Amino acid sequence: MSEAREELRAPADGFAHQAVEDAVARERARIARELHDGIATDLAGAISLFKVYMEGRKGQPDQTLKNVFEIMERLLKHVREALTDLRPPPISPDGLLGDLRQQADELARLYGIRVELSSNGTEDLLSAHQREVVAQVVREALTNVRRHSGSSICRVKMAFAARPFLIEVSDEGCGITGGKSGGYGLVGMRERAAGIGGRLEVVSTEDRGTTVFLFGPA
Numbered sequence: 001m002s003e004a005r006e007e008l009r010a011p012a013d014g015f016a017h018q019a020v021e022d023a024v025a026r027e028r029a030r031i032a033r034e035l036h037d038g039i040a041t042d043l044a045g046a047i048s049l050f051k052v053y054m055e056g057r058k059g060q061p062d063q064t065l066k067n068v069f070e071i072m073e074r075l076l077k078h079v080r081e082a083l084t085d086l087r088p089p090p091i092s093p094d095g096l097l098g099d100l101r102q103q104a105d106e107l108a109r110l111y112g113i114r115v116e117l118s119s120n121g122t123e124d125l126l127s128a129h130q131r132e133v134v135a136q137v138v139r140e141a142l143t144n145v146r147r148h149s150g151s152s153i154c155r156v157k158m159a160f161a162a163r164p165f166l167i168e169v170s171d172e173g174c175g176i177t178g179g180k181s182g183g184y185g186l187v188g189m190r191e192r193a194a195g196i197g198g199r200l201e202v203v204s205t206e207d208r209g210t211t212v213f214l215f216g217p218a
Contacts, residue, residue, distance in 0.1 A: 025088050035079055045075040051080025071216025096123045096131050100138060100156065107154075111146055115154045130216060133192045134158070134167055138198065141169035143210045149210060164198065164216035171211075176204040189214075 025154065050069050092099050104115035123131055138156060145154045151173030159166040186202060189212070193200040197217030204210040 016145060035082060040076065040079045043072060043079065047072050047076060047129075091131060091135055096135050097158075099135060103139065104156075105141060107142065107146060113152055113154060114157065115156060117156050117158075119158040119160060121159065123158075123160055125160045125164060126216070130165070130196050133196050133198075134214065136192055137189045137212070137214050138167065138169055140189050142187055144210075145169070145171045145173065148176075151209060160218075164218050166216070167214040169212045170209060172209040175206040175208060175210055177206050178204070 045146045047069070050072065051063075054065065054193060055067065068137040097117070104117060107115050115148045123134075126134065142156075143156060145151055151171035152169045154169065157166075157168040158171075186200075190203070195216055198215050200213070201213040202210065203213070
């Protein structure tokens with residue numbers, strides 16, 4: 001009887017988990033729409049008006065206005081980055097590995113960062129939603145390497161065949177210094193990991209680098 005109850009409970013738990021995932025996806029889409037249709041649109045319009053005004057002034061624009069203009073441009077940039085996090089691009093027909101190879105090529109070409117990719121097993125061992133989360137976490141981790149680490153090399157190891165599956169993204173950069181546990185990027189990665197029943201861990205040593213671990217659901 002206990003085995004039968006477990007068999008009945010498993011589908012119910014799966015349905016409940018899927019319902020939570022769907023609710024989170026709808027909420028992310030709603031927030032993204034509000035950001036795009038509200039703050040982002042208003043900021044873009046204000047920046048356009050500012051440009052017209054500043055170009056129409058004779059001589060050098062007032063320094064205070066220039067400072068306000070630069071602040072608004074930075075705000076719009078941050079809002080657009082938030083929109084990218086809320087609405088990450090879907091995995092292309094080339095698959096997860098194909099997309100990551102393309103990002104690795106871009107990091108090497110544009111920023112001189114060598115990305116070494118290795119995998120154990122195939123990505124088909126993961127569900128579609130798990131693959132999306134892996135893609136989002138690795139993209140964010142590579143972005144952090146580019147923006148913050150100062151490392152010229154990064155290694156991405158994907159153990160798809162492990163149970164639970166394990167993803168590692170490591171660099172040889174400056175590490176997370178000053179007692180900081182990371183910014184909003186890490187918060188978002190932890191939320192995504194929790195959304196599939198997994199977890200995200202970060203190990204960092206000053207001047208020796210950072211490793212991000214994504215563990216799949218147990």
